Amino acid sequence: MQHDHQSTVYKEGSISLGGAVAMGTGVMIGAGIFALTGQIAQLAGPLFPLAFIVGAVVTSFSAYSYIKMSNAWPSSGGIAMILQKCYGSGALAAGAALLMALSMVIAESLVARTFATYVLRPFDITGGPLVPILAVAVIVFAFLVNIAGNRSVGLFSLIMAAIKIGGIALFGIAALWSSGFQFSAASASVRASGITGFIASVALAILAFKGFTTITNSGGEITDPNRNVGRTIMISIAICVVVYLLVAFGVSASLTIDEIIAARDYSLAQAAEPALGQIGFFLTVLLAAVATASGVLASVFAVSRMLTMLTNMKMIPHSHFGMTGPIQRHMLVYTVVIASALAVFFDLGRIASLGAFFYLIMDMIVHWGVYRFRRKEIGAAPAIMLLALVFDAVVLAAFTAMKLQSDPAIVLYAALGIVSVFAVEWVYLSSWTAPQEHPGR
Numbered sequence: 090m091q092h093d094h095q096s097t098v099y100k101e102g103s104i105s106l107g108g109a110v111a112m113g114t115g116v117m118i119g120a121g122i123f124a125l126t127g128q129i130a131q132l133a134g135p136l137f138p139l140a141f142i143v144g145a146v147v148t149s150f151s152a153y154s155y156i157k158m159s160n161a162w163p164s165s166g167g168i169a170m171i172l173q174k175c176y177g178s179g180a181l182a183a184g185a186a187l188l189m190a191l192s193m194v195i196a197e198s199l200v201a202r203t204f205a206t207y208v209l210r211p212f213d214i215t216g217g218p219l220v221p222i223l224a225v226a227v228i229v230f231a232f233l234v235n236i237a238g239n240r241s242v243g244l245f246s247l248i249m250a251a252i253k254i255g256g257i258a259l260f261g262i263a264a265l266w267s268s269g270f271q272f273s274a275a276s277a278s279v280r281a282s283g284i285t286g287f288i289a290s291v292a293l294a295i296l297a298f299k300g301f302t303t304i305t306n307s308g309g310e311i312t313d314p315n316r317n318v319g320r321t322i323m324i325s326i327a328i329c330v331v332v333y334l335l336v337a338f339g340v341s342a343s344l345t346i347d348e349i350i351a352a353r354d355y356s357l358a359q360a361a362e363p364a365l366g367q368i369g370f371f372l373t374v375l376l377a378a379v380a381t382a383s384g385v386l387a388s389v390f391a392v393s394r395m396l397t398m399l400t401n402m403k404m405i406p407h408s409h410f411g412m413t414g415p416i417q418r419h420m421l422v423y424t425v426v427i428a429s430a431l432a433v434f435f436d437l438g439r440i441a442s443l444g445a446f447f448y449l450i451m452d453m454i455v456h457w458g459v460y461r462f463r464r465k466e467i468g469a470a471p472a473i474m475l476l477a478l479v480f481d482a483v484v485l486a487a488f489t490a491m492k493l494q495s496d497p498a499i500v501l502y503a504a505l506g507i508v509s510v511f512a513v514e515w516v517y518l519s520s521w522t523a524p525q526e527h528p529g530r
Contacts, residue, residue: 112304
């Protein structure tokens, strides 16, 4: 019976190259632009457009390990498969995979809260109970669309990605054009945060690109996966770099750094007003609502699939809690409950920070595993993987240093979360690593 559930959810060759790119960019652009632009500017100061470029470079190095592994073993298990191939089915692989899943759930609540912030902007509401209420509402909407099945998600993602990328690019070009290509943010005085602040901002920029991992989780379903998984990842990152830079320069053309920081949760809508007037402001709010809603939709889909795969691989404990139907349906429910709780209890800055900590730790475990156990087998260049590890370590150190100064509590929450994940997995699986069942497959 288990197999039947699998076959209804996972179909080989069901996602085209274009569909996979739309899905990848859909997850990335929803979070990256609307949720993170203001926060990156707060850490990086006038250099914040450059943070997106450095984030893309670091992400491209990171993507190498995932691409090489996905080319060798295309799988709907994605990151869980990569970790299992490296470390076996022990607590180390399971804990890192769960960190990835949690960072995706965190991204979901981040984007849901951003949706609420933008939708309430025309009414001059910047806080209060309506923000979490709307955030939970959009997460529940994504849950309902996901229950409708794969095809609904694929078609919806494709349409939304086209509207989103086109609209955001037009916003950036119009803002630059109306300012005569003058950057008021770039002319502001350099902030005191310095080089540590800039490197810390790259942690959030990486978060804006990490949607590429959604593509590795769909490896088994992409047409001609041995070629197309890698191509999809690099095309998605390239599209996002162009869109992010257009927006970063568009925002810095309209607002000073202090204005961007003051409006950090809705900086795009704020930047649209001087550039494009009241109509531009409302169009940006509408665009943000579409982009973030589709980002939540794609993210809910990706997380539930990854958690289903981890359950099927016996890497995480599972309880039905009396629910019927396939495991993916249960995982959708758990995903929605956790994301809703985060959206209610944490603000945007803290949600983003938590996601950055979880993701960077998981990413380093992946690079070390591929470098240590699989590099010869997949023909990977060790220097690239070691550089990816070093970049992650430097960014994590700078980000931790900044957060210890500005918000030490979130560093504590992140550390407790990471330790708890590995402790639970160790108790559940009772060993750190385990022999791979199919080492050469």
